Amino acid sequence: MGLVRTEIELISSVDLILARKGQIKEEEVKRLHVTALVDTGAYMLVINENVKRQLGLEVLGKETALLADGSEKELEVVGPIEIRFKTRRTTVDALVIPGNGEVLLGAIPLEGMDVIIDPAKQELRLPPSRPYIAQTILK
Numbered sequence: 001m002g003l004v005r006t007e008i009e010l011i012s013s014v015d016l017i018l019a020r021k022g023q024i025k026e027e028e029v030k031r032l033h034v035t036a037l038v039d040t041g042a043y044m045l046v047i048n049e050n051v052k053r054q055l056g057l058e059v060l061g062k063e064t065a066l067l068a069d070g071s072e073k074e075l076e077v078v079g080p081i082e083i084r085f086k087t088r089r090t091t092v093d094a095l096v097i098p099g100n101g102e103v104l105l106g107a108i109p110l111e112g113m114d115v116i117i118d119p120a121k122q123e124l125r126l127p128p129s130r131p132y133i134a135q136t137i138l139k
Contacts, residue, residue, distance in 0.1 A: 004038040004117055006085065006124040008105065010047070012055045013080035013091050030055045034103050038117055038124050041068070042106035045081065045094040051103065052078055052096050065095055085124065087132055088113035 015029040032054055039046075057078035065075050079093030083105075090112030105124075110117075114134035115124050127135075 002119075002122050004119070004122050004124060005035050006038055006105065007033060008036050008103075009033050009084040010051065010055060010103075011082040011084065012057065013082045014058070015056075016082060036103040036105040038110070039104040040107050040110065040117070042104045043108050044106045045083065045092050045109050046097055046101075046104035046106065047078075047081075047094045048097055048099060048101045048103065050100050052076075052094075055081065057081065057094075060093060063095065083109050083113065085113055085115060086126055088115060088126070088134055 009031055011029060011031040015024060018024045019026050019029050032051060034051065059076050059078055061077045062074050063077050064072050066072055076096040077093050078096055080091050081094055082089055082091050090109050092109050092112065110124075112134075114127065114130070114136070116127055117123075118125050
């Protein structure tokens with residue numbers, strides 16, 4: 001199985017709320033289109049410092065993250081961020097990695113959007129049985 005990357009849109013949720021209230025114009029909402037590595041080994045959305053700055057995200061706290069090499073690193077938690085993929089959307093917080101590292105789309109936002117990974121085609125896609133409306137499991 002190879003690596004799966006996908007195009008997503010990241011949007012400042014605070015800006016979306018301000019636009020809905022008429023406090024800023026829709027075109028002032030900070031948003032970015034990025035290529036993200038789909039990483040089911042990561043729980044959260046992981047962004048870099050550049051994405052944090054461009055979206056104007058507030059620091060909500062810090063968490064210790066266990067990295068792939070076994071080391072631990074204290075990272076900022078920022079948000080909220082709305083993620084959009086095709087007909088799906090979800091709102092999450094994100095961990096910020098230093099520098100300009102790759103955006104990682106982890107298990108929590110993947111579940112929130114109700115999407116599936118197709119390893120044979122190396123792509124993220126919508127479930128064929130529910131392409132328009134996400135399904136949430138409440139049990």
